[in-house]
Amino acid sequence: MQLIEQHIAAHKNVPGALLPLLHAIQDDIGYVPQDAYKSIGKALNLSVAEVHGVVTFYHHFRTEPVGRYILQICRAESCQSMGSEKLEAHVKAELGIDYHQTTADGALTLEPVYCLGNCACSPAVMLNDEIYGRVDANKINQIISEARAGELA
C-alpha cells in the first residue's frame, strides 16, 4: 500500500492522471488492487465507482495478481490466417488453463490480445514485453519451458 501511495503522490497533479497512475501501479505490482480505489479516488477527486468504471473498461488492467510471466496470444485476423486458432488450443491444453487464468505453479498467466503489430510474421505471441513471430507448437513449447525455468527476462 505504501508503494501505491508513492505512485499516487507522483501522479496527483498530472493532467488526465488516472491512466498513467493505473499503469504505474500495474507495472509495479502486476495488477490494480481494488483496495487502492479509495485512495486513488481521493487523490484525483473521483468516486470509487468512477475508478472502478475506468479500471474495468480497459482490457489491459487487471484486478487480481498474475503469474511471473504473462503470455499473450494474438487472436486477430492476420494471425488467424496463419493458424493461431490451433496454436491457441495447443497452449490452453499444454498449460491446462483458459484465458485470464494462471498456471498452478504461478509461472504463467494466459491472455488474449488483438494484434501485436507483428502481422507480417503471424502467428505472434508476447511474453511480458518480448514479442515472438511465426510461432508454432515447438516454438511455443520452448518459450513456455524457458519461462517456467525463469530463464527469460
Place this chain on the structure above:
Amino acid sequence: MTVTVYIPRDSSALSLGAERTAKAIAVEAKKRDIEINLVRNGSRGMFWLEPMVEVATDGGRVAYAPVQPEDVAGLFDADFLHAGAHPLNLGLTEEIPYFKNQQRLTFERVGVTDPVSLDDYIAHNGYQGLQKALKLGGAEIVKIVTDSGLRGRGGAAFPTGIKWNTVLGAKGTQKYIVCNADEGDSGTFSDRMIMEDDPFVLIEGMTIASIAVGATQGYIYLRSEYPHALKTLNTAIASAYNAGYLGDDVCGSSKAFHLEVRRAAGAYVCGEETSLLESLEGKRGLVRFKPPLPAIEGLFGKPTVVNNVISLATVPIILNKGSQYYADYGMGSSRGTLPIQLAGNIKHGGLVELAFGATLRELLYDFGGGSANGKPIRAVQVGGPLGAFLPESQFDTPLDYEEFNKIWAVLGHGGIVAFDDTVDMAKMARYAFEFCAIESCGKCTPCRIGSTRGAEVMDNIINGKDVQKNIKLVRDLSDTMLHGSLCALGGMTPYPVLSAMNHFAADFENRS
C-alpha cells in the same frame, strides 16, 4: 578500417531472433579480434528476410538474410565484412526488387538510420521541414499541407490541411496536438515501424503541426501492446529536448512545444478520436457525440489536432520538398503515397510504400509473392477489422480511396491481410461480430446488443440451423448497425460481415 554492420532493432525483427543474431555477431567479432561498428537500425520492412544483416561497403549496403546465430561463424569465414560470397548474400539491399520498386517518402529513413541517433536523423534530411516551417506563418504551413493533398492515414481519409485550418482558426490560448498511435487494426504495423525505426520524424511532424496551429503541448497516445515503441519514443523525445528541438524555445524560435507519450490500455475503440480524448482525460473511452469537433472542443475542451502517426510523419517531407513534390504522386483525389502493410497468409509480408494507384493484385503477387504456402489466395481483408473482404475478382482494384468506395470497401490504414483457400468466411463473419462485441464502448444499442446477437446468429448458420432464415436475420441486424451506430465500430462491422456473405455465399449456404 572498422566496418559498420547493421542489425535491426524493430519488433518484428526481434520477434524472429535479431537480438540473438546481433549478440552472436558481436561475440564472433571479438573472438576473431575484429573491430566492427554495430548499428541497430530499423527494419527495411522485408520481414520474411529478418533477421537481416547489412554490411556497409563503398558500393552501398550489402544484405545477408535471414541470419541465425548458427550462420554467423560461416559469414565471418566467407568475409561477409567485405561483401564476400555466401549463400545468404543477397547483394545490395536497395537493389532487392521488393525494396527498389517502392516509393519511399514517409519511410525514407526507415531501416537506413539508427532510430535513436539524432545526428543520424539530421544527416539524412531530418529537421529540414521544421527549419522551413519556422520561417513561415501558421496559415502558410497549413496551405502547404492542404495543397499537398495529404489525407488522414488513420482510416477516415479526411484532408489534414483542412483539419489544421479549423484548429488554427479556433479561439483559445491552449491548443493541443494529439497523435493517434493506437494502431489497433489487425494487419497494420506502419505506425509501429515509424515509432520504433524513425521516431524523430513523428516528433518533427508534431512540432510542425504545433507551430502551424499555435499549440504548445502534444501527446502521443500509444497502444500498450507496443513496449518497444514506448522505449524508443521516450529516448528520442529526451534527445530532442536536450538538443532544443522540444521545450520552451524550439530551435531558438521562442515558440514552445512540449511532448509526452501516454499509454493506452488495450481498448480498440480508443483509436476512435473522441474516445481517445476521453481516455487521455483519464476516463472510460466512451465515444463522444459530434459536434463539437475535436478541432474546436477537443482535449480538456480545447481546440485539438488529432492525427494518425503516418499523417504526422509525412508532414516533414512535405514541408521540406514542397506540396507539389508530394502531390505529384498518386491518382485522383488520393495524393502522395500510402505505406501498405502486407500481412497474414502471404509469402513476402512487409511494408511497401507506394504511390496510390497500384492494384491489389500487384501487391499480393508482384510484391507479396502469393500465399505463404503457395495455395491460392481466396480472400483479402483490407483496412483492418472493419474493412471488407475482397474476392479474387476484385484484385484489380487500384488502391485509391474513391475506387475502394465504389466497391463498398475501404483502404483504412493500409493493411492487407491475405487468406488462402482454407479460410471459412462464415467464421470470419462471426469473428467480426465477436470482435465488435468485445470492443464496443457500449454507448449505443445497435452496436452493443447487435454484435452479440450477430455472433449468436452466425453460430446457428455455422451449425447449419435455419440457414436461410438466419442469413436474412444477419442482413437485418447489419442494416440496423450500419444506420444506427454512433461510430464506425458498430457502423462498419457490417462491412466484413456482408462482404463475406455477398462474395462467398457458399460458405454460408452450404453448411451441413
